[in-house]
Amino acid sequence: MIPFAAVGEHILREFNLLTIAYFVAGNGAYTVLMLVALAFVMVRNRGRTYLELEELRDSGVLPPLTVIVPAYNEAETILETLRSVQQADYPQTRVVIVDDGSSDSTLERLTKTLRLEPRDLIYRLALPTRPVKQLWVSTVFPNLLVISKEHGGKPDALNAGINACRTPYFCTLDADSLIEPDALLRLMRPIVRSHHTVSVSGGIIRVRNGCKVEQGLVAKPMLSQSWLERLQVVEYLRSFLFGRAGWNLLGGTLIVSGAMAVFDRQLVIEAGGFSDATVGEDMEMVVRLQKRARRRTTPTRVAFDFDPVCWTRCPSSVSTLARQRRRWQLGLCQTLWMNWRMMFNPRYGVLGMVSFPFHVCIECLGAVIEFLGYLVVPAAFALHLALPAFYIPLVLLSLVYAAFLSAGAILLEELTYRRYPRRRDLYVLLLGALVDNFGFRQLVLFYRVQGFALFLAGFNRWEG
Numbered sequence: 001m002i003p004f005a006a007v008g009e010h011i012l013r014e015f016n017l018l019t020i021a022y023f024v025a026g027n028g029a030y031t032v033l034m035l036v037a038l039a040f041v042m043v044r045n046r047g048r049t050y051l052e053l054e055e056l057r058d059s060g061v062l063p064p065l066t067v068i069v070p071a072y073n074e075a076e077t078i079l080e081t082l083r084s085v086q087q088a089d090y091p092q093t094r095v096v097i098v099d100d101g102s103s104d105s106t107l108e109r110l111t112k113t114l115r116l117e118p119r120d121l122i123y124r125l126a127l128p129t130r131p132v133k134q135l136w137v138s139t140v141f142p143n144l145l146v147i148s149k150e151h152g153g154k155p156d157a158l159n160a161g162i163n164a165c166r167t168p169y170f171c172t173l174d175a176d177s178l179i180e181p182d183a184l185l186r187l188m189r190p191i192v193r194s195h196h197t198v199s200v201s202g203g204i205i206r207v208r209n210g211c212k213v214e215q216g217l218v219a220k221p222m223l224s225q226s227w228l229e230r231l232q233v234v235e236y237l238r239s240f241l242f243g244r245a246g247w248n249l250l251g252g253t254l255i256v257s258g259a260m261a262v263f264d265r266q267l268v269i270e271a272g273g274f275s276d277a278t279v280g281e282d283m284e285m286v287v288r289l290q291k292r293a294r295r296r297t298t299p300t301r302v303a304f305d306f307d308p309v310c311w312t313r314c315p316s317s318v319s320t321l322a323r324q325r326r327r328w329q330l331g332l333c334q335t336l337w338m339n340w341r342m343m344f345n346p347r348y349g350v351l352g353m354v355s356f357p358f359h360v361c362i363e364c365l366g367a368v369i370e371f372l373g374y375l376v377v378p379a380a381f382a383l384h385l386a387l388p389a390f391y392i393p394l395v396l397l398s399l400v401y402a403a404f405l406s407a408g409a410i411l412l413e414e415l416t417y418r419r420y421p422r423r424r425d426l427y428v429l430l431l432g433a434l435v436d437n438f439g440f441r442q443l444v445l446f447y448r449v450q451g452f453a454l455f456l457a458g459f460n461r462w463e464g
Contacts, residue, residue, distance in 0.1 A: 199268075
């Protein structure tokens with residue numbers, strides 16, 4: 001009979017190798033993405049001025065655009081978001097707010113402030129949704145429509161907005177987010193300049209917590225006094241400046257944040273609209289459009305740009321952060337599972353051979369591997385099993401290197417966009433990059449593992 005200690009040491013040794021491979025592969029991939037994004041940003045930003053956007057705005061080639069704002073119990077934020085959209089520097093903009101059966105005063109506040117009047121308008125069901133109760137028009141803003149419907153969730157609300165959309169493109173915008181005045185212009189720039197049809201155009205999401213907001217605009221970007229919120233700023237910078245930008249340049253985009261993104265209306269309708277089969281409807285739609293693009297005779301692509309900026313609220317409490325990260329991980333796992341045939345499928349090019357495997361192995365399964373990797377040390381001591389001498393130093397080195405990558409994202413922000421002009425904020429962010437991987441990362445990892453467990457349990461709804 002094989003001794004228990006020998007079996008345990010063999011299992012432990014194999015798992016150690018898996019954990020080390022995960023850290024090396026993850027940090028290596030983000031290093032490549034960092035170098036690609038850094039080179040592109042430094043070259044592209046030379047000579048780019050707002051004059052270019054003015055020429056685009058006045059060129060007459062910009063198609064009309066509808067901004068769809070799904071709202072469920074957003075009485076505290078919806079009017080501020082609307083002010084942000086109304087100040088957008090875009091020649092032809094229409095706004096559709098979809099009240100998804102709110103139980104608070106969202107519809108009442110809209111009715112009173114916008115002087116809404118019910119109208120019997122033509123509403124074609126290009127996509128099936130829960131029943132629409134009433135269509136409202138504003139006597140203050142003629143380009144605004146409010147849809148009141150039964151509660152059906154965010155995908156259902158978006159589909160209702162698409163049904164009311166009469167423009168070739170629409171922009172999804174969360175009801176607690178603010179866009180910069182030139183964001184829509186910057187989102188549409190790759191669409192009108194591309195030689196191919198662009199199915200989705202996305203931008204950067206930044207944390208508005210702590211910022212000075214006036215009349216729907218971020219008047220002065222500032223950091224929150226809360227370290228929980230500050231560390232999320234670091235996380236967002238790393239994710240968007242390296243992750244999203246790098247994958248876009250390599251042609252492997254699977255995720256575009258639905259908090260602010262422009263979609264081709266006809267392509268979305270042909271794809272069947274947003275789905276409630278996953279809690280990550282934005283990622284699922286992007287992957288579905290990418291798959292369909294491979295079947296079309298006319299090439300289509302997904303675009304991402306550093307320049308369009310949307311400011312959104314990040315969780316300010318640990319409990320809210322937990323729900324958000326469980327939902328994100330659950331949506332990721334669901335989308336990857338629904339499209340597993342893309343894995344190492346050469347038909348999908350970089351998407352199938354590189355990007356999809358990365359998201360499966362590093363972003364999905366990697367969360368479980370890393371979490372268990374931290375538990376190896378106390379488990380080994382408890383079972384009196386010997387750890388390899390290099391294991392703990394190598395894990396610590398990997399975390400230090402991850403902190404270096406976070407600091408690289410902050411320095412890239414400082415060298416290019418400088419949304420945080422105060423020198424003190426730069427130092428705080430750099431400090432956050434150093435401590436991010438020693439506590440906050442493990443906390444988020446725990447919630448991601450919970451999201452993975454919810455996926456295995458078949459959970460498929462937003463947490464209350």
